[in-house]
Amino acid sequence: MDGFSLAGAVSVGTLIAAYLYFGGRFSIALVILVGYGIYCNEAGGQVEEKVISSPEKKKSCCSDKKNADGEKTGGCCSEKKKNGAGGGGCCSSKDGKKKSGGGCCSSKDGKKGKGGGCCSSKKKTSNDENENVDVVPQVQESKNFPVTVDFTDVFKKPAKKRSGTPKVFSKNNSSKSKIGKKLSVSKKIGQDGLIKTALTISNETLLSSQIYVLYSSLQGAASKAATTVFDKLTGLYELVNKPKLLNLDDLSDFDDYFVDVPAENALYVLVLPSYDIDCPLDYFLQTLEENANDFRVDSFPLRKLVGYTVLGLGDSESWPEKFCYQAKRADYWISRLGGRRIFPLGEICMKTSGNTKIEEWTSLLAETLKDDEPIIYEYDENADSEEDEGEEDNGSDELGDVEDIGGKDNNGKFSSADEIKQMVAKDSPTYKNLTKQGYKVIGSHSGVKICRWTKNELRGKGSCYKKSLFNIASSRCMELTPSLACSSKCVFCWRHGTNPVSKNWRWEVDEPEYILENALKGHYSMIKQMRGVPGVIAERFAKAFEVRHCALSLVGEPILYPHINKFVQLLHQKGITSFLVCNAQHPEALRNIVKVTQLYVSIDAPTKTELKKVDRPLYKDFWERMVECLEILKTVQNHQRTVFRLTLVKGFNMGDVSAYADLVQRGSPCFIEVKGATFSGSSDGNGNPLTMQNIPFYEECIKFVKAFTAELQRRGLYYDIAAEHAHSNCLLIADTKFKINGEWHTHIDFDKFFVLLNSGKDFTYMDYLEKTPEWALFGNGGFAPGNVRVYRKDKKNQNKENQDKSSSSSYSSSNNNIY
Numbered sequence: 001m002d003g004f005s006l007a008g009a010v011s012v013g014t015l016i017a018a019y020l021y022f023g024g025r026f027s028i029a030l031v032i033l034v035g036y037g038i039y040c041n042e043a044g045g046q047v048e049e050k051v052i053s054s055p056e057k058k059k060s061c062c063s064d065k066k067n068a069d070g071e072k073t074g075g076c077c078s079e080k081k082k083n084g085a086g087g088g089g090c091c092s093s094k095d096g097k098k099k100s101g102g103g104c105c106s107s108k109d110g111k112k113g114k115g116g117g118c119c120s121s122k123k124k125t126s127n128d129e130n131e132n133v134d135v136v137p138q139v140q141e142s143k144n145f146p147v148t149v150d151f152t153d154v155f156k157k158p159a160k161k162r163s164g165t166p167k168v169f170s171k172n173n174s175s176k177s178k179i180g181k182k183l184s185v186s187k188k189i190g191q192d193g194l195i196k197t198a199l200t201i202s203n204e205t206l207l208s209s210q211i212y213v214l215y216s217s218l219q220g221a222a223s224k225a226a227t228t229v230f231d232k233l234t235g236l237y238e239l240v241n242k243p244k245l246l247n248l249d250d251l252s253d254f255d256d257y258f259v260d261v262p263a264e265n266a267l268y269v270l271v272l273p274s275y276d277i278d279c280p281l282d283y284f285l286q287t288l289e290e291n292a293n294d295f296r297v298d299s300f301p302l303r304k305l306v307g308y309t310v311l312g313l314g315d316s317e318s319w320p321e322k323f324c325y326q327a328k329r330a331d332y333w334i335s336r337l338g339g340r341r342i343f344p345l346g347e348i349c350m351k352t353s354g355n356t357k358i359e360e361w362t363s364l365l366a367e368t369l370k371d372d373e374p375i376i377y378e379y380d381e382n383a384d385s386e387e388d389e390g391e392e393d394n395g396s397d398e399l400g401d402v403e404d405i406g407g408k409d410n411n412g413k414f415s416s417a418d419e420i421k422q423m424v425a426k427d428s429p430t431y432k433n434l435t436k437q438g439y440k441v442i443g444s445h446s447g448v449k450i451c452r453w454t455k456n457e458l459r460g461k462g463s464c465y466k467k468s469l470f471n472i473a474s475s476r477c478m479e480l481t482p483s484l485a486c487s488s489k490c491v492f493c494w495r496h497g498t499n500p501v502s503k504n505w506r507w508e509v510d511e512p513e514y515i516l517e518n519a520l521k522g523h524y525s526m527i528k529q530m531r532g533v534p535g536v537i538a539e540r541f542a543k544a545f546e547v548r549h550c551a552l553s554l555v556g557e558p559i560l561y562p563h564i565n566k567f568v569q570l571l572h573q574k575g576i577t578s579f580l581v582c583n584a585q586h587p588e589a590l591r592n593i594v595k596v597t598q599l600y601v602s603i604d605a606p607t608k609t610e611l612k613k614v615d616r617p618l619y620k621d622f623w624e625r626m627v628e629c630l631e632i633l634k635t636v637q638n639h640q641r642t643v644f645r646l647t648l649v650k651g652f653n654m655g656d657v658s659a660y661a662d663l664v665q666r667g668s669p670c671f672i673e674v675k676g677a678t679f680s681g682s683s684d685g686n687g688n689p690l691t692m693q694n695i696p697f698y699e700e701c702i703k704f705v706k707a708f709t710a711e712l713q714r715r716g717l718y719y720d721i722a723a724e725h726a727h728s729n730c731l732l733i734a735d736t737k738f739k740i741n742g743e744w745h746t747h748i749d750f751d752k753f754f755v756l757l758n759s760g761k762d763f764t765y766m767d768y769l770e771k772t773p774e775w776a777l778f779g780n781g782g783f784a785p786g787n788v789r790v791y792r793k794d795k796k797n798q799n800k801e802n803q804d805k806s807s808s809s810s811y812s813s814s815n816n817n818i819y
């Protein structure tokens with residue numbers, strides 16, 4: 001074999017040189033050379049196997065060619081030598097420097113080079129499993145020799161493909177050495193590179209987790225509260241494992257719990273007081289922070305937890321600025337360390353509410369453990385669409401407009417050619433598109449979606465304009481449509497061409513009971529997903545599971561639904577108010593509508609030409625239909641609390657206040673709600689022609705409203721500007737009959753509404769009024785107290801010109817918003 005190698009090398013080399021000299025192709029020469037190399041390598045492998053199985057030989061040497069050379073020098077060699085220096089004699093160190101000397105072996109660093117025996121190189125021990133099997137006995141048998149073997153990789157498990165939520169790593173594997181493995185984070189990254197909303201689902205169900213109630217206490221309150229939590233959870237018979245109660249101060253090393261975790265299915269409930277003086281918690285928080293910033297620690301070690309939640313105790317009266325600040329910090333750092341918040345942070349003032357609130361929080365937590373809804377882990381506020389204002393949006397249809405496809409004939413019957421289909425079948429592109437946008441499609445024609453304001457209010461970051469104008473609690477409001485189809489295709493619609501359009505109902509009909517039950521389920525499941533979002537206020541979160549208001553708008557035309565009246569009555573039976581928005585294209589349905597809490601009609605333009613341009617209605621007699629609707633409001637429906645809703649689009653419908661005043665005269669609404677359009681993104685594919693240039697600034701909306709009101713007053717119509725929500729570019733003009741004794745009463749007394757409704761007596765909008773609070777009045781901005789205003793970054797789609805403009809103005813368009 002050796003002779004062959006030498007002679008072979010020389011002759012192959014000579015042949016190749018001759019071949020090239022006579023004009024042979026370099027690539028072919030290279031192939032021959034490589035082939036020869038592989039052949040020699042395999043031959044070497046065979047020799048090495050023999051060496052391993054022969055202790056005799058092992059003492060003297062180790063590899064093929066080197067073996068031969070080694071005999072001359074009496075030494076040995078490592079594979080490393082193959083790579084580089086060649087030469088006779090001994091083995092090389094990693095860098096191949098030890099080319100001579102008697103006997104030898106190499107370690108990884110080449111230092112242990114003495115001895116006449118032999119050794120294995122690092123490469124031998126790690127290459128593959130077969131080699132490992134050979135190497136281990138070799139080392140055992142070589143124990144008489146001064147051999148160093150690097151075992152680092154010998155017992156390493158083959159890497160497994162991970163999917164879903166990362167698994168728990170054992171203590172040994174990860175963090176004691178503070179060299180944990182980076183766990184992959186499942187995030188939805190947008191084109192802009194930002195993390196979008198992501199849902200997490202735990203590997204373990206919450207009920208099969210091992211709960212650790214961890215607390216710290218100076219004066220006993222937190223210790224008592226922790227016991228309450230512990231007792232309550234222990235009594236939860238569905239829980240598989242009995243919870244454990246631990247004092248944080250008793251832990252010898254926080255890393256055992258906050259870098260490593262004590263069990264694969266660990267779930268932490270922390271009960272923490274706050275002290276503005278030095279206390280043991282300071283060290284705990286410092287440790288969390290240090291670990292989060294320590295590059296040696298796995299970036300997300302607490303991903304190993306099934307989840308966590310924090311209950312903070314404090315005193316909001318004496319320490320308003322620092323109320324529960326340490327619990328908040330713990331909550332923050334644990335989430336930074338990868339913890340998955342399964343329930344909102346509790347903040348309890350022990351001076352005012354104390355034990356009752358602790359019980360409440362604990363009961364809610366216990367309830368939450370019973371379901372395993374996915375939890376939003378990352379939350380991207382910018383990912384929310386601008387569907388916040390409840391326009392009765394209309395739409396084009398990517399399947400094609402359906403007005404011409406058929407439907408009912410003149411007698412209102414379905415033509416035989418048309419079998420009755422589902423409006424939005426589960427396998428349709430429309431369904432996919434809607435669900436992709438965050439809608440829950442209920443049955444085959446209804447939809448529900450949690451709006452941005454509902455989320456904002458849950459997080460104490462502001463409420464929608466209907467809070468300022470009418471007293472709606474955004475966190476208890478469900479936005480729903482029983483008809484995803486519409487009879488217009490408004491230019492400002494934000495549904496991006498996903499919902500079907502039609503003049504009439506021509507689909508399968510779902511029962512109202514079914515829609516309401518499943519809409520509530522869908523809404524609550526979306527609320528539940530919010531429980532992991534930072535800043536969710538536990539109290540609001542709890543109340544959000546009792547929907548109080550229903551905005552019948554979203555996309556589509558709710559009044560198209562054949563059982564709309566029954567649906568509204570079902571809402572009322574459940575104590576849910578009804579805010580019904582319609583597009584003034586269905587006078588018959590409007591005439592027959594039952595009592596609702598507030599009845600809207602959209603007035604998207606004041607003249608026939610402009611209305612056609614803005615609404616792009618399907619009906620040819622769209623103008624006459626709208627006029628008829630206005631007259632119905634003034635007559636048949638004049639007991640209702642009626643609202644004209646104007647959506648201002650620059651360049652489309654902001655010019656003619658006089659023509660608007662004509663319409664007000666026809667319809668005599670109680671209120672006129674004026675709102676600047678919001679930008680609904682690109683017009684790709686849905687024929688939406690709007691750009692940011694069409695979005696009015698708040699100053700422009702105010703100017704319009706002032707001119708409009710002046711025109712109404714000039715005509716002897718008693719209207720005035722009552723309230724505002726500057727953040728939404730929204731203002732309310734009200735009939736002055738709502739100004740009672742000099743004070744505006746645009747808010748609604750919802751309890752009174754239900755009392756009146758249930759009495760069975762006739763009543764009007766004047767019977768359930770409430771005073772408009774000071775902060776909501778025009779001139780005061782309309783930002784609801786109890787929320788913290790957050791200044792949001794501009795959206796990526798915003799055009800530069802508008803950004804500049806907004807930054808120089810006191811208000812901005814709704815997209816550049818101050819929230």
Ligand SMILES: Cc1cc2nc3c(=O)[nH]c(=O)nc-3n(C[C@H](O)[C@H](O)[C@H](O)COP(=O)(O)O)c2cc1C
Nearest residue numbers: 217218219220221222273274275276314315323324
């Ligand atoms: C000296 C002192 C400082 C405190 N500082 C704060 C504080 O900064 N923020 C807060 O919310 N509560 C503060 N508190 C209130 C405690 O957090 C509250 O009484 C808590 O229930 C105490 O829990 P413990 O009895 O388990 O120690 C303070 C109380 C004391 C006595």
Ligand code: SF4
Nearest residue numbers: 388451464474477479
């Ligand atoms: S009324 Fe309800 S659905 Fe509409 S924006 Fe306000 S909170 Fe959202």
